[in-house]
Amino acid sequence: DQQVKQNSPSLSVQEGRISILNCDYTNSMFDYFLWYKKYPAEGPTFLISISSIKDKNEDGRFTVFLNKSAKHLSLHIVPSQPGDSAVYFCAASEGTGTASKLTFGTGTRLQVTL
């Protein structure tokens, strides 16, 4: 039972364009969402997060949108750069005090082409 789903295993985007990575969840108790970036042979690196009390959070080129009614979130990267090529994981947790207990999606491999 996959509670966090990333239905696109891969995405290719031209440099300078917008990358949109999508994530759906089924557990209505999830109230905190995070995006991680992962390069080969390295651990995941935190990118951006959003609490369920918000519908948007921005950090530089990265923006996360949350649609609670649709149980959907998306990560926008504008403009995309070749260094953004990596696997992106969506993750979620429920309740406070569960900072150690994340449920991850299966990841989307982003390739930014020149």
Next chain:
Amino acid sequence: NAGVTQTPKFQVLKTGQSMTLQCAQDMNHEYMSWYRQDPGMGLRLIHYSVGAGITDQGEVPNGYNVSRSTTEDFPLRLLSAAPSQTSVYFCASSYFAGQSYEQYFGPGTRLTVT
């Protein structure tokens, strides 16, 4: 700050052998976790800890033990290795601050069980 460190980086075990994967963090984080990553499955939570002396099971705990005697260390023990435990293991630590947190991941241990 070294962040989250994991040793060893690579390990090959024979079926039935036991070993301990080491994890340490120097950020004084309360929360620590162990995940495994398998192809096409994202990261799955094995065990987690919300503080020294407190541990709990995650999604896939069978075949693994943990203990948390200090804030800094969170070792993962494989009791009797099986080929199904071939995976990449990531340790993470996090600090909950109000309504937001992020998990910091170590570089991973690649384990092969033959």
